[in-house]
Each structure stands twice: as structure tokens, then as C-alpha cells.
Amino acid sequence: xxxxxxxxxxxxxxxxxxxxxxxxxxxxxxxxxxxxxxxxxxxxxxxxxxxxxxxxxxxxxxxxxxxxxxxxxxxxxxxxxxxxxxxxxxxxxxxxxxxxxxxxxxxxxxxxx
Amino acid sequence: xxxxxxxxxxxxxxxxxxxxxxxxxxxxxxxxxxxxxxxxxxxxxxxxxxxxxxxxxxxxxxxxxxxxxxxxxxxxxxxxxxxxxxxxxxxxxxxxxxxxxxxxxxxxx
Numbered sequence: 001x002x003x004x005x006x007x008x009x010x011x012x013x014x015x016x017x018x019x020x021x022x023x024x025x026x027x028x029x030x031x032x033x034x035x036x037x038x039x040x041x042x043x044x045x046x047x048x049x050x051x052x053x054x055x056x057x058x059x060x061x062x063x064x065x066x067x068x069x070x071x072x073x074x075x076x077x078x079x080x081x082x083x084x085x086x087x088x089x090x091x092x093x094x095x096x097x098x099x100x101x102x103x104x105x106x107x108x109x110x111x112x113x
Numbered sequence: 114x115x116x117x118x119x120x121x122x123x124x125x126x127x128x129x130x131x132x133x134x135x136x137x138x139x140x141x142x143x144x145x146x147x148x149x150x151x152x153x154x155x156x157x158x159x160x161x162x163x164x165x166x167x168x169x170x171x172x173x174x175x176x177x178x179x180x181x182x183x184x185x186x187x188x189x190x191x192x193x194x195x196x197x198x199x200x201x202x203x204x205x206x207x208x209x210x211x212x213x214x215x216x217x218x219x220x221x222x
Binding site: 031033035042043044045048050055056057058091100101102103104105106107 | 143145149153154155156157160162200204205207208209210211212213214215
């Protein structure tokens with residue numbers, strides 16, 4: 001069964017460093033999402049992406065964040081200058097155009113020290 | 114615009130039933146239900162699009178009221194595997210998705 005994959009599973013970085021989180025959505029999916037979940041808290045929407053551009057972004061998704069789909073398969077989230085409060089689990093999700101069901105990847109745990 | 118869920122947490126014995134509610138101050142375009150087990154990604158359960166709609170998935174079903182401002186998730190004859198955090202969510206026409214506040218469900222033997 002096709003699945004969304006994310007790499008790395010765990011990333012440790014120092015404050016102020018740039019990180020890139022990678023996702024490979026399911027191949028025929030058209031809508032892509034990034035979410036964040038701080039430990040023990042709710043899942044928070046960051047951004048949605050469709051037709052090679054951002055559809056919507058939340059107030060969390062400030063100028064430090066960017067997304068790209070550079071080669072038609074990978075979907076990346078970049079954080080330019082990480083802060084301690086960026087420590088969280090980051091989930092990528094995707095869906096087709098025909099269904100609202102989102103398929104989530106296993107997540108990348110980002111730890112900023 | 115984030116939906117509010119109640120209760121925040123519930124503990125059940127195997128075989129008992131539970132209801133989780135999801136409310137919004139404005140009509141929702143749709144309501145989705147997800148379950149997240151500890152340390153894992155959320156998993157889609159079902160989506161309701163129409164006011165008055167009811168949908169079932171094995172012993173888990175959901176309803177969406179006529180005004181599309183409230184949805185309830187019904188878990189009947191709970192099993193240990195039902196334990197997890199349940200989130201409702203809604204996606205607006207611009208593809209912005211809001212998860213609800215979450216309900217932690219623990220099923221004990």
C-alpha cells in the first residue's frame with residue numbers, strides 16, 4: 001500500500017541553524033500539508049500546497065518557514081533559523097483531489113538545542 | 114476557528130461506549146475524525162460533509178448536525194485498540210485544516 005514517507009525520523013540541531021525536513025507524498029496525490037505537534041499538544045496546521053504554490057498558511061508559518069516541491073516527488077519544509085520553540089514533531093500529509101482523506105507520514109522529530 | 118472537543122479525556126472499561134463531541138461557533142465546511150496513538154501519526158477515520166449526515170466504520174460512527182456546527186463520534190463496545198487521542202478537524206475551501214483540541218481515550222481491561 002502506498003504511504004507517505006519522511007526523513008529524517010529525528011533531527012537534532014542547534015539554535016539558529018537551518019533545517020530541511022523532507023517528505024515524499026503518495027505519487028498521485030495533489031494536495032500537500034505540513035503540520036506541527038509540540039509534545040503532548042494538539043496537531044497544528046502550518047501550510048497547504050497545491051499546484052506548486054502555497055494554498056494557505058497559518059500564523060505559525062512566518063518568514064522563517066518555506067516549502068518547496070523541487071522535483072515533483074519531494075516536498076520539503078525549511079526552517080531558516082531554528083528556535084528552541086521549534087522543537088516538535090513535524091508531520092507531512094497528502095491527499096488526492098477526489099477525497100479529503102489525508103494520509104500522514106510518520107513524522108520527523110525536531111529537537112533544537 | 115479551531116473546533117472545540119469534549120470531553121478532554123475519558124477512561125473506559127472494555128465493552129463500554131463513549132461519545133466525543135466536536136463543536137464550532139461557525140458552520141463547518143466538513144468535519145473529519147482522526148485517531149492518533151501515542152508516538153504515531155494521526156490516522157483518518159471518516160469525513161462528514163453534509164448536515165444531518167451519519168456515517169459508520171465498524172463500531173465507530175459519527176454524526177454531523179443539520180447546522181453543521183457540531184459533530185459527535187460514537188464508539189460502541191470499546192476495545193483496547195481504541196485507545197488514543199481523537200481529533201476532529203475541518204478544512205476550509207482554501208485548504209487550511211484545523212484540528213480540534215483533542216480527546217484522550219483510554220480503554221482498560
